[in-house]
Amino acid sequence: MNQHIGSDFDDFLANEGFAEEVSAAALKRVIAWQLEQAMKEQKVSKKALAERMKTSRTAVDRALDQSDPGMTLATLASAARALGQRVEVRLVPEVCSRQP
Template sequence: MNKHIGSDFDDFLSEQGLAEEVSAAALKRVIAWQIAETMKAQSVTKKALAERMHTSRTAIDRALDQDDAGMTLATLASAARALGQRVEVRLVPDREEIRA
C-alpha cells in the first residue's frame, strides 16, 4: 500500500525535506513572472530596466529566468523598485499549526 495515498503534496515535500526549497523556488518564479508582466504593462524593455538598475541586460535576463535558482530576492526586489513596485514577503502560520 502506498503511504502517500490520501496525503497532500505539501506533506510529501515535507517528508522528503524539500518543502522550504520548493517554496523558495516558487516564490522567486512568481516574482520574476510579476516583474516581466509589469515590464510589459509599462512598456519597459530589458535594456531600459538594466539602465534604471545600473546593471547589464544579461543580469536582467538572469533575473527574469524563472529557472535560475541562484537569483536572489534582493536582485528581484531591486528590479521591482526600478519599476515602481516593491516585493513583500511575509510569514504565515504553518498549516500544521492551524490544524492543532
C-alpha cells in the same frame, strides 16, 4: 502498503525533504512573472530595466529566468524599484494540513 496514501502533496514533499526547494522555485516563478508583467504594462525593455537598475542585461535575464533560483532580495528590490514597485516579504504561519 504505500506510506503516502491518504497524505497530500505538501506532506509528501515535506517527508521527502523537498518542500522548501519546491516552495522557493514556485516563488521565483511568480516573482519573475510579476516582473515581466510590470515590464509589459510599462513597455520597459530588458535593456531599459538594466539601465534603471544600474546593472547588466545579463543580470536582468537571470532575474527574469523562472528556472534560476539565484535571485537575491537586493536584486528583486532593485528590479521592483526600477519598475515603480516595492517588495513585501513576510512570514505567515504554516497551515497544518492534518486533522486531529
